[in-house]
Amino acid sequence: MEAVSRTAQWTAAARALETEREDRLFADPYARTVADEIGFELLDRYDGGGIVPFLAIRTTYLDRAIVRAVEERGIRQVVFLAAGMDTRFFRLPWPDGVTVYELDRPALLEAKAEMLKDEPQPAGRTRTTVPVDLTQDWTGPLKEAGWKSEEPVLWVVEGLLFFLPEQAVRTLISTLSAHAAAGSVLLGDVISKSALENPLARTFMSALKEDGNPWLFGTEEPEALLADCGWDVREVRQPGEPGADFDRWPYPVPARNVPRVPRSFLFTCDLPGATGVDSGVAA
Numbered sequence: 416m417e418a419v420s421r422t423a424q425w426t427a428a429a430r431a432l433e434t435e436r437e438d439r440l441f442a443d444p445y446a447r448t449v450a451d452e453i454g455f456e457l458l459d460r461y462d463g464g465g466i467v468p469f470l471a472i473r474t475t476y477l478d479r480a481i482v483r484a485v486e487e488r489g490i491r492q493v494v495f496l497a498a499g500m501d502t503r504f505f506r507l508p509w510p511d512g513v514t515v516y517e518l519d520r521p522a523l524l525e526a527k528a529e530m531l532k533d534e535p536q537p538a539g540r541t542r543t544t545v546p547v548d549l550t551q552d553w554t555g556p557l558k559e560a561g562w563k564s565e566e567p568v569l570w571v572v573e574g575l576l577f578f579l580p581e582q583a584v585r586t587l588i589s590t591l592s593a594h595a596a597a598g599s600v601l602l603g604d605v606i607s608k609s610a611l612e613n614p615l616a617r618t619f620m621s622a623l624k625e626d627g628n629p630w631l632f633g634t635e636e637p638e639a640l641l642a643d644c645g646w647d648v649r650e651v652r653q654p655g656e657p658g659a660d661f662d663r664w665p666y667p668v669p670a671r672n673v674p675r676v677p678r679s680f681l682f683t684c685d686l687p688g689a690t691g692v693d694s695g696v697a698a
Protein backbone atom coordinates (compact mmCIF):
# COMPACT_ATOMS: atom_id res chain seq x y z
CA MET A 416 0.00 0.00 0.00
CA GLU A 417 1.30 3.54 -0.77
CA ALA A 418 2.22 5.71 2.23
CA VAL A 419 -0.72 8.04 1.58
CA SER A 420 -3.11 5.11 1.79
CA ARG A 421 -1.86 4.27 5.29
CA THR A 422 -3.44 7.54 6.39
CA ALA A 423 -6.80 5.88 5.78
CA GLN A 424 -5.91 3.50 8.61
CA TRP A 425 -5.05 6.49 10.80
CA THR A 426 -8.52 8.02 10.34
CA ALA A 427 -10.11 4.60 10.84
CA ALA A 428 -8.29 4.32 14.19
CA ALA A 429 -9.85 7.62 15.26
CA ARG A 430 -13.29 6.25 14.30
CA ALA A 431 -12.58 3.17 16.40
CA LEU A 432 -11.86 5.35 19.43
CA GLU A 433 -15.11 7.28 18.98
CA THR A 434 -17.01 4.02 18.55
CA GLU A 435 -15.63 2.75 21.86
CA ARG A 436 -16.80 5.81 23.85
CA GLU A 437 -19.96 5.42 25.94
CA ASP A 438 -21.26 8.71 24.56
CA ARG A 439 -20.29 7.81 20.98
CA LEU A 440 -21.59 9.96 18.16
CA PHE A 441 -21.57 7.05 15.74
CA ALA A 442 -20.66 3.38 15.70
CA ASP A 443 -18.19 2.05 13.16
CA PRO A 444 -17.82 -1.57 14.27
CA TYR A 445 -15.38 -2.27 11.41
CA ALA A 446 -13.01 0.58 12.21
CA ARG A 447 -10.68 -1.32 14.54
CA THR A 448 -10.28 -4.14 11.99
CA VAL A 449 -9.45 -1.90 9.04
CA ALA A 450 -7.25 0.44 11.11
CA ASP A 451 -5.08 -2.50 12.16
CA GLU A 452 -2.04 -1.81 14.37
CA ILE A 453 -0.56 0.70 11.96
CA GLY A 454 -3.61 2.96 12.25
CA PHE A 455 -3.12 3.31 16.01
CA GLU A 456 0.63 3.84 15.59
CA LEU A 457 -0.11 6.70 13.21
CA LEU A 458 -2.68 8.12 15.63
CA ASP A 459 0.16 8.42 18.19
CA ARG A 460 2.65 9.70 15.66
CA TYR A 461 0.32 12.40 14.28
CA ASP A 462 -1.12 13.31 17.69
CA GLY A 463 -2.13 16.85 18.64
CA GLY A 464 -4.07 19.78 17.28
CA GLY A 465 -7.49 18.31 17.95
CA ILE A 466 -7.18 15.56 15.32
CA VAL A 467 -9.24 12.97 17.20
CA PRO A 468 -12.18 15.28 18.05
CA PHE A 469 -12.01 16.72 14.54
CA LEU A 470 -12.28 13.29 12.96
CA ALA A 471 -15.26 12.44 15.18
CA ILE A 472 -16.93 15.69 14.10
CA ARG A 473 -16.09 15.21 10.42
CA THR A 474 -17.48 11.69 10.40
CA THR A 475 -20.66 12.78 12.18
CA TYR A 476 -21.21 15.82 9.98
CA LEU A 477 -20.78 13.76 6.83
CA ASP A 478 -22.78 10.75 8.09
CA ARG A 479 -25.77 12.99 8.74
CA ALA A 480 -25.39 15.01 5.56
CA ILE A 481 -25.06 11.83 3.47
CA VAL A 482 -28.18 10.21 4.93
CA ARG A 483 -30.13 13.43 4.48
CA ALA A 484 -28.95 14.05 0.91
CA VAL A 485 -29.91 10.55 -0.17
CA GLU A 486 -33.32 10.78 1.53
CA GLU A 487 -34.22 14.29 0.39
CA ARG A 488 -32.88 14.18 -3.15
CA GLY A 489 -33.72 10.56 -3.93
CA ILE A 490 -30.09 10.07 -4.98
CA ARG A 491 -29.25 6.44 -5.64
CA GLN A 492 -25.57 6.67 -6.60
CA VAL A 493 -23.03 7.70 -4.01
CA VAL A 494 -19.35 8.07 -4.86
CA PHE A 495 -16.68 8.16 -2.17
CA LEU A 496 -13.57 9.73 -3.71
CA ALA A 497 -10.56 8.41 -1.78
CA ALA A 498 -12.86 6.13 0.22
CA GLY A 499 -9.95 4.72 2.20
CA MET A 500 -11.16 2.50 5.03
CA ASP A 501 -14.61 4.12 5.04
CA THR A 502 -17.27 1.54 5.95
CA ARG A 503 -20.39 3.64 5.47
CA PHE A 504 -21.66 1.13 2.92
CA PHE A 505 -22.03 -1.35 5.77
CA ARG A 506 -23.00 0.93 8.63
CA LEU A 507 -25.33 3.67 7.29
CA PRO A 508 -29.07 3.15 6.77
CA TRP A 509 -29.19 3.29 2.94
CA PRO A 510 -32.47 3.14 1.05
CA ASP A 511 -32.99 0.11 -1.19
CA GLY A 512 -31.41 0.42 -4.60
CA VAL A 513 -28.41 2.54 -3.62
CA THR A 514 -25.09 1.86 -5.30
CA VAL A 515 -22.02 2.99 -3.39
CA TYR A 516 -18.86 3.45 -5.45
CA GLU A 517 -15.60 3.46 -3.53
CA LEU A 518 -12.69 5.01 -5.43
CA ASP A 519 -9.13 4.75 -4.16
CA ARG A 520 -5.67 3.46 -5.04
CA PRO A 521 -5.65 -0.21 -6.14
CA ALA A 522 -3.45 -1.50 -3.28
CA LEU A 523 -5.67 0.08 -0.64
CA LEU A 524 -8.83 -1.41 -2.14
CA GLU A 525 -7.20 -4.85 -2.28
CA ALA A 526 -6.09 -4.65 1.37
CA LYS A 527 -9.54 -3.45 2.45
CA ALA A 528 -11.27 -6.27 0.53
CA GLU A 529 -9.08 -8.80 2.32
CA MET A 530 -9.80 -7.29 5.75
CA LEU A 531 -13.57 -7.19 5.20
CA LYS A 532 -13.91 -10.43 3.24
CA ASP A 533 -15.93 -12.21 5.93
CA GLU A 534 -18.40 -9.36 6.47
CA PRO A 535 -21.86 -10.22 5.16
CA GLN A 536 -23.06 -7.87 2.41
CA PRO A 537 -26.14 -5.95 3.59
CA ALA A 538 -29.21 -6.57 1.41
CA GLY A 539 -30.77 -4.00 -0.94
CA ARG A 540 -27.60 -2.07 -1.73
CA THR A 541 -24.61 -2.54 -3.97
CA ARG A 542 -20.96 -1.71 -3.37
CA THR A 543 -18.55 -1.32 -6.26
CA THR A 544 -14.87 -0.56 -5.80
CA VAL A 545 -13.04 1.34 -8.53
CA PRO A 546 -9.22 1.41 -8.41
CA VAL A 547 -8.01 4.77 -9.74
CA ASP A 548 -5.55 7.60 -9.39
CA LEU A 549 -7.71 10.65 -8.72
CA THR A 550 -5.09 12.94 -10.27
CA GLN A 551 -5.58 11.14 -13.62
CA ASP A 552 -8.75 10.45 -15.60
CA TRP A 553 -11.01 8.49 -13.28
CA THR A 554 -14.44 9.17 -14.79
CA GLY A 555 -13.85 6.54 -17.50
CA PRO A 556 -13.28 3.70 -15.01
CA LEU A 557 -16.23 4.94 -12.91
CA LYS A 558 -18.53 4.86 -15.97
CA GLU A 559 -17.32 1.37 -16.82
CA ALA A 560 -18.20 0.35 -13.26
CA GLY A 561 -21.83 1.42 -13.84
CA TRP A 562 -22.10 5.06 -12.71
CA LYS A 563 -24.57 7.07 -14.81
CA SER A 564 -23.52 10.67 -15.37
CA GLU A 565 -27.08 11.62 -16.41
CA GLU A 566 -28.48 10.73 -12.97
CA PRO A 567 -27.95 12.72 -9.75
CA VAL A 568 -24.96 11.72 -7.71
CA LEU A 569 -23.71 12.35 -4.21
CA TRP A 570 -19.97 13.00 -4.31
CA VAL A 571 -18.08 12.69 -1.01
CA VAL A 572 -14.50 13.96 -0.90
CA GLU A 573 -13.33 13.42 2.67
CA GLY A 574 -9.74 13.62 3.87
CA LEU A 575 -8.23 13.94 0.40
CA LEU A 576 -7.79 17.52 -0.81
CA PHE A 577 -4.83 18.43 1.42
CA PHE A 578 -2.78 15.65 -0.19
CA LEU A 579 -3.12 17.11 -3.69
CA PRO A 580 -1.39 20.05 -5.41
CA GLU A 581 -3.71 23.03 -5.99
CA GLN A 582 -4.16 22.40 -9.70
CA ALA A 583 -5.19 18.79 -9.03
CA VAL A 584 -7.69 20.00 -6.39
CA ARG A 585 -9.25 22.46 -8.84
CA THR A 586 -9.37 19.90 -11.64
CA LEU A 587 -10.98 17.32 -9.37
CA ILE A 588 -13.69 19.61 -7.96
CA SER A 589 -14.44 21.01 -11.44
CA THR A 590 -14.70 17.47 -12.81
CA LEU A 591 -17.26 16.72 -10.10
CA SER A 592 -19.50 19.64 -11.11
CA ALA A 593 -19.03 18.97 -14.84
CA HIS A 594 -20.20 15.38 -14.36
CA ALA A 595 -23.13 15.99 -12.04
CA ALA A 596 -26.77 15.90 -13.15
CA ALA A 597 -29.37 18.25 -11.59
CA GLY A 598 -30.03 17.34 -7.96
CA SER A 599 -26.45 16.23 -7.27
CA VAL A 600 -24.68 17.15 -4.04
CA LEU A 601 -21.02 17.52 -3.06
CA LEU A 602 -19.85 16.98 0.53
CA GLY A 603 -16.31 17.17 1.84
CA ASP A 604 -13.61 18.93 3.78
CA VAL A 605 -10.63 21.17 3.20
CA ILE A 606 -8.16 22.97 5.47
CA SER A 607 -6.86 26.53 5.56
CA LYS A 608 -3.44 27.41 4.14
CA SER A 609 -2.55 28.67 7.62
CA ALA A 610 -3.03 25.12 8.90
CA LEU A 611 -0.11 24.12 6.66
CA GLU A 612 2.06 27.00 7.83
CA ASN A 613 1.26 27.19 11.54
CA PRO A 614 4.51 26.92 13.57
CA LEU A 615 2.70 24.79 16.18
CA ALA A 616 1.94 22.19 13.50
CA ARG A 617 5.54 21.92 12.29
CA THR A 618 6.23 18.56 13.96
CA PHE A 619 2.99 17.12 12.61
CA MET A 620 3.66 18.42 9.08
CA SER A 621 7.25 17.13 9.17
CA ALA A 622 6.07 13.68 10.23
CA LEU A 623 3.59 13.57 7.33
CA LYS A 624 6.34 14.62 4.92
CA GLU A 625 8.88 12.13 6.30
CA ASP A 626 6.29 9.38 5.87
CA GLY A 627 5.83 10.26 2.20
CA ASN A 628 2.37 11.83 2.47
CA PRO A 629 2.90 15.58 2.85
CA TRP A 630 -0.04 17.96 3.11
CA LEU A 631 0.14 20.33 0.16
CA PHE A 632 -3.08 22.27 -0.20
CA GLY A 633 -5.16 24.60 1.92
CA THR A 634 -7.25 27.71 1.36
CA GLU A 635 -8.68 30.45 3.57
CA GLU A 636 -11.53 30.80 1.06
CA PRO A 637 -13.23 27.45 0.54
CA GLU A 638 -16.40 29.23 -0.68
CA ALA A 639 -14.46 30.88 -3.53
CA LEU A 640 -12.64 27.65 -4.42
CA LEU A 641 -15.90 25.67 -4.62
CA ALA A 642 -17.73 28.41 -6.55
CA ASP A 643 -14.81 28.75 -9.02
CA CYS A 644 -15.08 25.00 -9.61
CA GLY A 645 -18.76 25.13 -10.48
CA TRP A 646 -20.58 24.61 -7.17
CA ASP A 647 -23.20 26.58 -5.23
CA VAL A 648 -22.05 26.51 -1.63
CA ARG A 649 -24.93 25.65 0.70
CA GLU A 650 -22.81 25.81 3.84
CA VAL A 651 -19.25 25.81 5.13
CA ARG A 652 -18.77 24.93 8.79
CA GLN A 653 -15.70 24.87 11.00
CA PRO A 654 -15.54 22.34 13.83
CA GLY A 655 -17.01 23.94 16.93
CA GLU A 656 -19.53 26.03 14.98
CA PRO A 657 -23.25 25.30 15.21
CA GLY A 658 -23.96 22.19 13.17
CA ALA A 659 -20.38 20.96 13.45
CA ASP A 660 -19.70 20.75 17.16
CA PHE A 661 -21.62 17.74 18.51
CA ASP A 662 -20.18 18.48 21.96
CA ARG A 663 -16.72 17.38 20.86
CA TRP A 664 -14.74 20.47 19.86
CA PRO A 665 -12.53 21.59 22.80
CA TYR A 666 -11.26 24.90 21.37
CA PRO A 667 -12.70 28.35 20.70
CA VAL A 668 -13.48 29.09 17.04
CA PRO A 669 -11.86 32.38 15.97
CA ALA A 670 -13.97 34.51 13.60
CA ARG A 671 -13.25 33.97 9.93
CA ASN A 672 -11.65 37.41 9.57
CA VAL A 673 -8.91 36.64 12.12
CA PRO A 674 -5.81 35.96 9.99
CA ARG A 675 -3.32 33.09 10.22
CA VAL A 676 -5.62 30.68 12.06
CA PRO A 677 -5.29 26.97 11.30
CA ARG A 678 -8.78 25.88 10.31
CA SER A 679 -10.69 22.95 8.90
CA PHE A 680 -13.82 23.44 6.85
CA LEU A 681 -16.67 21.02 6.23
CA PHE A 682 -18.81 21.83 3.21
CA THR A 683 -22.09 21.01 1.53
CA CYS A 684 -22.64 22.15 -2.07
CA ASP A 685 -25.31 21.95 -4.73
CA LEU A 686 -25.20 22.54 -8.43
CA PRO A 687 -26.03 26.14 -9.42
CA GLY A 688 -29.76 26.60 -9.89
CA ALA A 689 -30.71 23.77 -7.51
CA THR A 690 -33.20 24.78 -4.86
CA GLY A 691 -31.39 24.67 -1.54
CA VAL A 692 -32.58 21.99 0.82
CA ASP A 693 -31.68 22.47 4.47
CA SER A 694 -28.94 19.95 5.26
CA GLY A 695 -30.21 19.82 8.82
CA VAL A 696 -26.74 19.18 10.18
CA ALA A 697 -27.37 21.73 12.89
CA ALA A 698 -30.08 19.50 14.31
Ligand SMILES: C[S@@+](CC[C@H](N)C(=O)[O-])C[C@H]1O[C@@H](n2cnc3c(N)ncnc32)[C@H](O)[C@@H]1O
Pocket residue numbers: 419420421422423426427496497498499500501518519520523547548549550573574575578
Ligand atom coordinates in the same frame (compact mmCIF):
# COMPACT_ATOMS: atom_id res chain seq x y z
C1 LIG B 1 -6.73 10.34 5.02
S1 LIG B 1 -7.25 9.07 3.95
C2 LIG B 1 -9.00 9.41 3.92
C3 LIG B 1 -9.80 8.17 3.69
C4 LIG B 1 -11.28 8.32 3.98
N1 LIG B 1 -11.94 9.18 3.03
C5 LIG B 1 -11.48 8.79 5.40
O1 LIG B 1 -11.88 9.95 5.57
O2 LIG B 1 -11.23 8.03 6.32
C6 LIG B 1 -6.69 9.59 2.36
C7 LIG B 1 -7.06 8.64 1.25
O3 LIG B 1 -6.77 9.28 -0.01
C8 LIG B 1 -6.35 8.27 -0.90
N2 LIG B 1 -5.62 8.94 -1.99
C9 LIG B 1 -4.64 9.87 -1.87
N3 LIG B 1 -4.23 10.27 -3.08
C10 LIG B 1 -4.97 9.57 -3.99
C11 LIG B 1 -5.00 9.53 -5.41
N4 LIG B 1 -4.19 10.30 -6.15
N5 LIG B 1 -5.88 8.71 -6.00
C12 LIG B 1 -6.72 7.92 -5.27
N6 LIG B 1 -6.73 7.93 -3.93
C13 LIG B 1 -5.86 8.74 -3.28
C14 LIG B 1 -5.47 7.38 -0.05
O4 LIG B 1 -5.24 6.12 -0.63
C15 LIG B 1 -6.29 7.33 1.25
O5 LIG B 1 -7.20 6.27 1.24
